[in-house]
Amino acid sequence: MLAETLEAVRSSQSKRTIYIRFVLATLAVMVLFKTFRFGRWSPWQVRELSDFDAFCIVARQVWQGELDLVYRFESLVKLQQAFTGSASFMPWTYPPQFDLFVAPFALLPVGIAYLLFITATLTAYLLTLRTIAGKDFSHVLVVMFPALAITVGCGQNGLLTGTLIGIVSLNVERRQVIAGLALGAMVIKPHLAIAAGAYMLSTRRWVVLATATTVVLASSLVCTLVFGWQIWPAWLGAIRESTIFLDRGFYPLFRMVSTYAALGQAGVPPSIAFCAQAAAASLALSAVVLAVWLGATRRTSSAFAPGVAAMVSVMISPYAYDYDLPIIGIGLALMLPDLERLASVRERSFAYGLILLAGAYGMLQSARLAAQFGNEADLTGVDVPSVGGFAMMALLALLLRLQWRATQPALIAPRAAG
Numbered sequence: 248m249l250a251e252t253l254e255a256v257r258s259s260q261s262k263r264t265i266y267i268r269f270v271l272a273t274l275a276v277m278v279l280f281k282t283f284r285f286g287r288w289s290p291w292q293v294r295e296l297s298d299f300d301a302f303c304i305v306a307r308q309v310w311q312g313e314l315d316l317v318y319r320f321e322s323l324v325k326l327q328q329a330f331t332g333s334a335s336f337m338p339w340t341y342p343p344q345f346d347l348f349v350a351p352f353a354l355l356p357v358g359i360a361y362l363l364f365i366t367a368t369l370t371a372y373l374l375t376l377r378t379i380a381g382k383d384f385s386h387v388l389v390v391m392f393p394a395l396a397i398t399v400g401c402g403q404n405g406l407l408t409g410t411l412i413g414i415v416s417l418n419v420e421r422r423q424v425i426a427g428l429a430l431g432a433m434v435i436k437p438h439l440a441i442a443a444g445a446y447m448l449s450t451r452r453w454v455v456l457a458t459a460t461t462v463v464l465a466s467s468l469v470c471t472l473v474f475g476w477q478i479w480p481a482w483l484g485a486i487r488e489s490t491i492f493l494d495r496g497f498y499p500l501f502r503m504v505s506t507y508a509a510l511g512q513a514g515v516p517p518s519i520a521f522c523a524q525a526a527a528a529s530l531a532l533s534a535v536v537l538a539v540w541l542g543a544t545r546r547t548s549s550a551f552a553p554g555v556a557a558m559v560s561v562m563i564s565p566y567a568y569d570y571d572l573p574i575i576g577i578g579l580a581l582m583l584p585d586l587e588r589l590a591s592v593r594e595r596s597f598a599y600g601l602i603l604l605a606g607a608y609g610m611l612q613s614a615r616l617a618a619q620f621g622n623e624a625d626l627t628g629v630d631v632p633s634v635g636g637f638a639m640m641a642l643l644a645l646l647l648r649l650q651w652r653a654t655q656p657a658l659i660a661p662r663a664a665g
Contacts, residue, residue, distance in 0.1 A: 248592050248593065248596045249596035249599050249600055250592045250593075250595035250596040250599060251592060251596075253386055253389060253390060253599055254386055254587075254595075256385050256386045256389055257382055257383060257385050257386045262385070263382075263384070263385040264385075266385045266388070266389055267384070267385050267388060270388050270389065270392050270395075271373075273392075273396075274369065274395060274396065274399055277396060277399050277400060278362065278365055278366060278369070278399055281361065281365070281399065281400060281402065282358050282359075282361055282362045283358065285297070285299055285300070285357050285358050285360075285361040285402065286356060286357055286358020286359070286361070287357070287358070288358060295331065295333050295335055296327055296330075296331045296333045296335040296336070296337060297401050297402060298337070298401040298402050298403045298570070299357075299360075299361050299364070299365075299401065299402025299403070300327070300330060300331055300357070300402075301327065301337045301339065302349045302352055302364075302402070303330070303349075303352050303353065303357050303360060304317070304323075304326050304327060304330050305317050305339060305341075305346055305349055306349045306350050306351070306352040306353035306360075307353045308326070309346055309347070309349075309350040309353065309474075310350065310353050314343075314346055314474055314478060314481075315474075315477060315478060315481040317339045317346075317485075318339060318340075318478075318481040318482055318484060318485035319481070319484075319485070320336075320338055320485070320488055320492075323336075323338070323339055324336045338485065338488070338489050338492055338498075339485060340482070340485050340486050340489045340566075341435065341436075342434060342435065342437070342470075342482060343467075343470035343474055343478050343479070343482060344434050344435055344466045344467070344470055345404075345435040345436075346470075346474070347466075347469070347470060347473065348435060352364070361402050364402070365399055365402060365406070368404070368406035368407045368410065369395070369399065369406050371406070371407075371410040372395075372406040372407075372409050372410045372413070372573060373388075375409075375410050375413035375414060375417070375577070376388070376391075376409075376413065376576055376577065376580055378413075378417060379413060379416065379417065379577060379580040379581055380580035380583070383580060383583050384580075386583075387576055387579055387580045387583070390576070390579065390599050390602055390603060391572075391573065391575070391576035391579070391602070391606065392606075393603055393606030393607035393610065394569065394570075394572035394573055394575070394576065394602070394605070394606030395573060395576075395606075396606075396610065397569050397570055397572075397606060397607075397609060397610045398570040398572075398573060400610065401570055403568075403570035404435070404436070404570075405568075405570040405571050405572065405573045405574070406573055407435075408433065408435070408436050408439055408571065408573070408574060409573030409574045409576060409577055411429045411430075411432050411433050412429075412433070412439075412440075412443060412557050412560065412574050412577050413557075413577045414426070414429035415429045415430050415433075415443055415455075415553070416550075416553040416554070416557060416577060416581055419447075419452060419455060419553060420549065423452060423454040423455045423458070424454060424455075424458050426452075426455045426458075427454060427455040427456070427457065427458020427459045427461075427462070428458055428459075428462060430443055430444070430447070430455060430456075430458075430459040430462075431458060431459035431460070431461065431462025431463050431466075432462060433459075434462070434463045434466060434467075436571075438563065438564035438566060438567075439560045439561065439564070439567075439571060439574060440560070441528075441532075441560070441563050441564070442531060442532065442535055442556040442557070442559050442560045442563060443553075443556050443557070443560065444456070444459075445532050445535045445536070445556065446535050446539065446552060446553060446556040447459075449535065449536050449539040449552075450539055450552070489566075493507075493565065493566065494517045500512045500631075500633050501608075501609060501612050501631035501632065501633050501634075501635075502568050502569055502609040502612075502613070502633075502635075503565075503566070503567060503568055503569075503633055503635065503636060504561055504567050504568065504569055504571070504572065504605050504633075504635035504636050504638070504639045505524060505527075505561075505562070505564065505565045505566070505567045505633075505636050505639070506520070506523050506524045506526075506527040506562070506565070506636055506639070506640055507520045507521060507523070507524040507565035507636070508565065508633040508635075508636045509632075509633040509634075509635075509636025509637045509639075509640065510523050510524075510636070511633070512630070512631065512632050512633040512636075513632065513633075520565075521565065524565045527562055527563075527640065527643065528562070528563040528564070530643060530647065531559035531562040531563050531643060532559075532563070533647075534555055534559055534643070534646055534647055534650060535552065535555055535556045535559060537647075537650050537654075538551055538552035538554075538555035538556070538650060539552045541650060541653050541654070546653045546654070547585045547589075547653060548584060548585055550581040550582070550584070550585075551581070551582055551585045553581055554577075554578045554579070554580070554581030554582035554585075555578065555582065555646065555650075556578070557574050557575070557577045557578030557581060558574075558575050558578030558579065558582065558642075558646065559578075559643065559646070560574045560575075560578075561574060561575065561639065562639050562640075562642075562643050567639075568609075569605060569606060569608070569609040569610070569635055572602070572605060572606050575602055579602070586598070586649070589649045589652060589653055590645075590649055594645060594649070597641075597645060598642060598645055601638040601639075601641055601642045601645075602638075602642070604634065604635070604638045605634075605635040605638040605639060605642075606635075608634045608635050608638075609635060612631055616631070
């Protein structure tokens with residue numbers, strides 16, 4: 248069984264050390280290689296547009312005082328082509344707070360900026376994950392390796408958002424102001440904070456919510472002062488345009504892990520796929536509420552509910568990618584003690600396999616498509632299933648099944664919170 252193999256990783260200190268060193272060494276090599284790639288220092292000079300390139304383009308526009316151009320797709324495509332010489336295109340729908348965050352990248356060479364950003368966020372994520380997981384760190388690290396690798400590879404911010412959700416989970420019990428600051432910082436990707444917000448509402452963490460709201464309002468005021476009020480309608484306009492892009496399949500849906508992407512790539516009409524996404528989001532939020540109840544009735548530990556909130560964070564929005572999956576690692580680390588009690592070996596194997604599949608699928612397909620069609624080929628019309636989305640749907644179903652089982656007092660004996 249996969250669960251027995253993975254869980255054997257933590258059976259001794261020597262095994263844990265070997266696996267941790269192997270994963271960290273592999274990630275370090277990837278960071279070094281990608282530093283040369285983003286810095287355009289490699290002899291191959293691959294010029295396709297990547298996520299971190301998009302960050303640097305926005306950073307330059309901040310200093311040039313023309314940030315609104317990145318929210319107009321007809322002008323953004325020209326900026327991206329001028330930056331890389333590639334015909335590929337990435338829409339920009341991040342809130343202005345993230346624009347302010349990436350602005351310092353323009354002050355450094357792209358390769359150095361990538362190295363500093365990815366090293367800092369990867370280190371912060373690993374330290375947070377280790378604090379939460381404890382002796383299970385090596386085990387969780389192996390399960391999450393594909394998701395970490397794809398995030399490092401494209402230079403995305405999934406390690407940052409995973410760290411923020413981890414900080415929220417670590418501090419929600421005793422240091423609610425710190426938890427609120429971290430939750431408020433999730434304004435850079437608000438759709439990934441919906442489940443955490445639902446958990447705070449369900450548990451009446453008013454200090455956390457008030458602090459997070461203050462962070463959002465204060466950062467919005469700063470962005471208005473720096474960029475001008477017109478940045479907000481520009482951002483909302485980009486969101487409206489991105490909805491059209493998503494509806495017409497212009498995004499790389501095979502890299503997405505949402506219900507909408509899975510069904511859309513399977514040929515389901517967009518309207519039905521959106522309804523299915525809404526249903527999945529409702530079930531995900533219901534899982535958070537149910538987890539809170541299980542914790543309140545002492546059927547699970549106090550870490551279980553925030554773990555569920557972290558795990559379902561990527562299941563709510565249609566716009567969720569494989570590089571957002573590090574948040575699931577936080578959820579897995581929090582839930583693991585309860586998971587080993589509630590789930591059979593077969594069920595745990597299924598869960599680990601789904602997480603591994605969702606993290607690895609997009610990376611493997613991207614490599615295959617690049618080898619088959621070239622790095623800069625137009626893949627519009629190329630039919631590639633969104634397997635990661637189906638994996639997340641199955642993981643949500645398994646999670647709900649385990650929670651329902653935990654509600655049965657005859658099957659699961661109550662336990663003290665801890």
